[in-house]
Amino acid sequence: MSDSLEKWKRTHYSKEVNQDINGETVTLMGWIHEIRDLGGIIFILLRDRDGIIQVTAPSKKISTDFFKEIRKLKKEAVIAIKGSVQKSSKAPGGVEIIPDALKLLNEAKLPLPLDITEKVKAEIDTRLDARFLDLRKPTVSAIFKIKSRMLHSVRLFLEREGFIEVNTPKLVASATEGGTELFPITYFEREAFLGQSPQLYKQMMMSAGFDKVYEIAPIFRAEEHDTLRHLNEVISVDIEASFLDHEDVMNILERLVSTVLEEVQDNCETELKLLERDLFVPETPFERIDYDEVVDIVNSKGTLMRYGEDLSRAAEKAMGEFMDGYHFITGWPSDIKPFYVMPSDENPKKSYAFDLMYKDLEISSGARRVHKYDLLVERIKKQGLNPESFERYLAAFEYGIPPHAGWGLGSERFTMCITGVNNIRETVLFPRDRRRLTP
């Protein structure tokens, strides 16, 4: 029994083994998920990326030496198995592999730090400490297969809509957008920061004449939050589009959400089933509720909310009970939105900003942007910031920038909506939160 692949090549994944190839010789590679040694017959559950297949070794059908080799195998060892596909009503899934040859490619240290078969559940902290093992669980990897498909669908959709993918810097100089929530780093002899949003760069691309851009990239926030919905490093899906207003980009967003959900539903059947998740594809347009109305609804539910405040957690929950699917909150007060958000023409106290909510979770926020230099400077000052710190950014507004609008969508929060997991840490391979910086 060799520990080297030599000339062996995988011919099938477990999910490709079915009754149609009964009698064929196949080579499978993966991990030993479980072993059931009944004495005269040994069952090995072989797990690969796409599923689990049973390898059945009856002592009567194989040589004594080979049978002894199989008996020595341990959990989570990496093996390659060459064998024939055998139709059997007694096998899970109706097929099993009768082995002819085996390679033990690597062994696993025992006992394992957590139970991959999930007979005994582990806590999230234990799981994240041994994340590479945790990710071997089919229910855990399913979340990432769905996230992958979601991001793929997002790209397909935005490309169809005429967006150009861009990459903007994550090492930035300015802490003036609100200082405390940026992570400071050493940049040679200077101080720099990790970018909290591609916002200003996206807008500069509007001045550059790219018309429609998107970026899917990490953003970093140094807030000390410690909740099931926040992380300090997440992947943001950001778009910005010229000659469009807030209504136009809301329309793009709702069609994107609906299209992505449909494509995930069509392409991730196995994963959704593993997660026991019934997806529904929402109709567009999504319902829009004005901020004024939100204040009334929240107060009518017995939760205090003053006009001009952002939604507290209690207010979000009250709204989540009132509106259970995807919906927009529009008409936000200008004062609680960033300086680059365009105030409303009719009533400058209100703005053209919107949030996309799923139940009580905010998954995206966007707006029509200020594209006039003077107004932008005025709003920067009004929010207590220094226009000089934005010099390089503001220059883009002095040489002809079109009216534009955009949004940012939290990819992890969107993944939570799709998969139904309630802890955002579940949606990141190696999450970064207040306490966790490893692995």
Next chain:
RNA sequence: GCCCUGGUGGUGUAGGGGCUAUCAUGCGGGCCUGUCGAGCCCGCGACUCGGGUUCAAAUCCCGGCCAGGGCGCCA
């Protein structure tokens, strides 16, 4: 950062001033030819750390660290 609750074998738990510290899973050994949460027998393995109270602390008290839940923060 605040409030509440907790930290017991590798994992998940029961217990709660003195007795061999409970159970499941796991791991090691044995039996077993259709398992699919396999079964049966034998064995192994634990009280978060520091200080205090006490004849005696895993248990009570104080503090640290960490976790779970809730909140705050989230231009």
